[in-house]
Amino acid sequence: MVTYIIRRLIAAVLMLVIVSIATFSIFFVIPRAAGVTASDFANRYVGVKGATAETVKATAEKLGFYDPLVVQYGRWVKGIVAGSEFDTGVDVEHCPAPCFGYSFITKQPVWPDLLDRLPVTLSLAVGASVIWLVTGVATGVLSALRRGSIFDRGAMTVALAGVSLPIFFTGIVSLVFFSYKFGITAPGGSYTPITENPAEWAYDLILPWITLAFLLSAAYARLTRAGMLETMSEDYIRTARAKGLREPRVIVKHGLRAALTPIVTIFGLDLGLLLGGAILTETTFSLNGIGKYGVHAIAVGDLPQILGVTTVATFFVVFANLAVDLLYAVVDPRVRLG
């Protein structure tokens, strides 16, 4: 078990390196292959209405664009491991490790920005995941057990709608009605840290949670239903019933547990992706999380911010997968790690 975890951790670090190299390459190598020069890159960061050639050159030098790409990448990695320096004009500021560099646009260090936005994304992802997991799995189980009933058909129709409707539609519509027309939920952009006021935190996030959960629980309901239908027709379920086990025990311990394996897999991936930034939800509800930060970074071509977000997102996806693999052993006794 320990060996397995160590092996996976090494693989996770390798994955982070590969993703960062890929991001770096997409940002620099591909444009350079298309003829974009270091000065062109610098020109993006010299204000909205252009600058003199001297200013562009000085900016390119300051941002290190004339250095070979390997050197630029090495500098970024060094910043994470050992920290780096930044010229504020007045003096040189030290950015302690892990320093993900300074934004080309805002000139702010990226790591504190990410830490600042992480609680928002965590709150959104964790809260929504509880709702979608509970409602999705419960709906799926009930639908499977009452196959063909009005409940089953109704639930699956709602689920289909949930999967089909984009969050920027359901989000805006729900904001208009619940926040602005009826005033029963918080307006967009509302967020109170859980440490300040847990009730306010939940109130502010209930609408984003439900909207996001509506999308994902639909998929979980359909997946659970399909799994339960398959499992409940297995021979061992018949055997369990023949042994005289009570129906709830048959459903939960023998049916649901077996049907949960694919749910756990997809849940790990979904949660990992969301922790790396629930882009659409955060944008629609104006929540300053990692996803919205990343979208803005891409729009303005801010490489340090982009690298910071992709690294954090990769971290969460990789470790969510690791957690899923470890959970397998709990959910399915046949799985042994080693």
Next chain:
Amino acid sequence: MKMRSALVVSAAGAVLALGLSACGGGTTTNNSGGGGGGGSEAPAAQPTYNAGLEAVVNPSTKKGGTMHMAISEDWDSVDPGDTYYGLSWNLLRIYCRPLTTYNPAPGNKGNEVVPDLAQSLGEHSADFKTWTYKLRPGVKYEDGTAVTSKDVKYAVLRQLDKTTFVNGPTYFNDWLDLPKDFKTVYKTPDVNTDQAIETPDDSTIIFHLNKGYGGFDNFAALPATCPVPQAKDTGIKYREHVVATGPYMFDKVQTGKQYTLKRNPNWDKATDPIRLALPDAYQIDLGVEANDLDNRLIAGDLDVDLAGSGVQTAQIATVQGDPNLKARADNPTVARTWYMSILNDNPPLDNVDCRKAIIDGADRVGLQTAYGGPVAGDIADGLMPPMIGGWKKLGLYPTATGDIEKAKADLQKCGQPNGFETIITFRSDRPKEQAAAESLQQSLAKVGIKLTLKGFPTSEYFSSYAGKPAYTKANKIGIATNGWGADWSDGFGFMSQIVDSRVIREAGNYNLSVKSPEIDGLIDQAFAESDTAKRDAIWGQIDQKVMEGAYVLPEVWSKGLLVRGKDVTNTFINNAYQMYDYLNMGKTS
């Protein structure tokens, strides 16, 4: 009964407007004071459609409340030395005081420069190369220390460092008579800069220019003249704590998320004739989803859409279709022109008649539709928008829907009777620009000019592609979609960067097509002209020359559909910023 009520309300409004005038103290154009609250003598208006264009809507002197503003994106910086957004220049006057500013008054009165930190407008030498300002006595920073002219000098000099403060304009870099060995205040702090700016005493500042300019008071209105105490300057990190001289100071700064401001206890109304300082606090949310922002503004959950560019396309019909909402809206023309540069580096567009064929053949009604129709802009027949001094209707290309016969005749004259092929660029993440390029493609196809569309992302559009002469020439780009807004509403503030061939740089250009020695000569004449009316007339002449040379295809003079906040007082469009004036807004609750 209704009429009587209306009269009562009108009378009350007029009384309040007079009250505001009294607060403002003095006339708007004298040399000792400014406007104030909507400007002295500013008419008050009922909250009806477009009421805010020429009058103060909901005038009031009521204090209190929190002004809740929001914007869908972030802007460059709150550091007055590092910002180039109109909304920022408008807003920052609540926390800092430049030497001069624009009269907080509706209509064209807003274009007048009035003294702010300075006691009066600048006194100039006969050749307009030397400008002297005296600071008002008693102005203090938020920490209680006195503001001196040396702080203004330091503020202007520090922002010349464009590798640290990349965002601000370069007017002072270009016009101050700086010593050759001066680099930046940080790198060469010991270099004597008195030949550029002198401060003979704590209240006097003298600017020395390398060439005369009669409109220097506009430079003095740039945020760069907001004083910065050298001891508190933290370079690029100064934006995290700008030391206030205005009635408000920063309370919390969360870059990219939120700013909050509270009252500055050391601001003294006695030193400030133009500010009312009505709200108790400001909350400015950044990154609010644009459609959600509109909904919140309409619902009254927000007071001001800080961007000042109007509601999103999705909301235009809603606002126009609802009488109550429409009564809260204004549709100002802004000093921004959407246009297409007709690049003349490669044949056949090096021939003026081939360029004219493009303008004559263009369906400019179609281009207007692409930008959102009449509510989003008026069809332009020149580069210069109507609110700029010296503007006149040119009428050189009178058929707005496209004149196919005339375009074909142009093609005959330029030796391309069967038309030609060229490439048009646009910003691929701007649907309106793409729609305009497609519209032009369709209309020019009727005269035999075949356009190939090529889109590039905004972040690289000017730096690597459409603003880079080497790229456009090598890749035979014939037309580049473009847009430009005024730094201030005169010919210099709007035109100088987009018609002067001598400002074309290696990349990052908004003008690659106007390269005329005759126009460059006229620009020099305008710089040297001290009489405002004559100077404006020269800029009008330049606009005409640009169109005669067919260097650009003007599309629309931009307009925005702005919605006034439900509980906001003293709302009016200031023509200097072409958005609601943020200086003296207040809250009813």
